[in-house]
Amino acid sequence: MILDELAAHARERVAADKAKISLEDMKAQAEALPKGDFRFEKALAGRDCAFICEVKKASPSKGVIDPVFDFEAIAQSYEQAGADCVSCLTEPKWFLGSDEIFQKVRGIVTKPMIRKDFTVDEYQIYQAKVLGADAVLLICTLLDTETIRDYIGICDKLGISALVETHDAQEMQSAVRAGARLIGVNNRNLKDFTVDLGNAARLREGAPDGTVFVAESGVASPADAAALRKTGADAVLVGEYLMRAADKKQALDALREATK
Numbered sequence: 001m002i003l004d005e006l007a008a009h010a011r012e013r014v015a016a017d018k019a020k021i022s023l024e025d026m027k028a029q030a031e032a033l034p035k036g037d038f039r040f041e042k043a044l045a046g047r048d049c050a051f052i053c054e055v056k057k058a059s060p061s062k063g064v065i066d067p068v069f070d071f072e073a074i075a076q077s078y079e080q081a082g083a084d085c086v087s088c089l090t091e092p093k094w095f096l097g098s099d100e101i102f103q104k105v106r107g108i109v110t111k112p113m114i115r116k117d118f119t120v121d122e123y124q125i126y127q128a129k130v131l132g133a134d135a136v137l138l139i140c141t142l143l144d145t146e147t148i149r150d151y152i153g154i155c156d157k158l159g160i161s162a163l164v165e166t167h168d169a170q171e172m173q174s175a176v177r178a179g180a181r182l183i184g185v186n187n188r189n190l191k192d193f194t195v196d197l198g199n200a201a202r203l204r205e206g207a208p209d210g211t212v213f214v215a216e217s218g219v220a221s222p223a224d225a226a227a228l229r230k231t232g233a234d235a236v237l238v239g240e241y242l243m244r245a246a247d248k249k250q251a252l253d254a255l256r257e258a259t260k
């Protein structure tokens, strides 16, 4: 299963990174930085539907999405288009991301950024903070409730947000029990890549009042964004659709308009 491979490879990457900079040193570097102000989650909680725009070259389900991948130009256009937040993949093998790409995008974008990777070790949270991230992704399929709670605690200390990603009712319960404030529902099943926009709608009621609810993946039109908003999404995370749009501002404007 691809998710197991992604997690296994993430563990290998962490081991290699730790050999260069130890956990203690990475933690010390992260903790020496000014504490964040949780601006990622703040940017998503408002009256209007918020948009998290993703910088993603490739994915395991789609292969290479943007062969040119001028990520600096993409970052600039997301910024100019008025993205509420920006997501940047750092997973190298299947998504063709990197920490270097993240840092370059970070240098361009003023909006809150999430480092999108497969978090399997607290090391990656400190690393994300050092890279300038405002948020990390915690995927429930990969982490038990206790671990999610611990990792949210680390994020809280650093002042960054944890987007806790769920895919079914059991994972939603786990996210809630772990104390997640920012809960995502992935409409794509990471086990077989099938997309079902109804997934966010079905799990919506499992997320308590006061949490910020993010519908993730599979938005292929303004109508899709409108449907997700109608079922109670506070924010929508969009990757491929914007990556393929020649005019990203026009595309984001159309998505936004549809959710009003």
Ligand SMILES: O=P(O)(O)OC[C@@H](O)[C@@H](O)c1c[nH]c2ccccc12
Binding pocket: 054, 056, 116, 117, 165, 186, 216, 217, 218, 219, 237, 238, 239, 240, 241
């Ligand atoms: O390109 P899409 O279908 O708009 O999806 C974006 C985002 O939700 C997707 O990239 C994603 C959701 N959860 C993830 C976990 C890991 C990697 C990637 C993801």
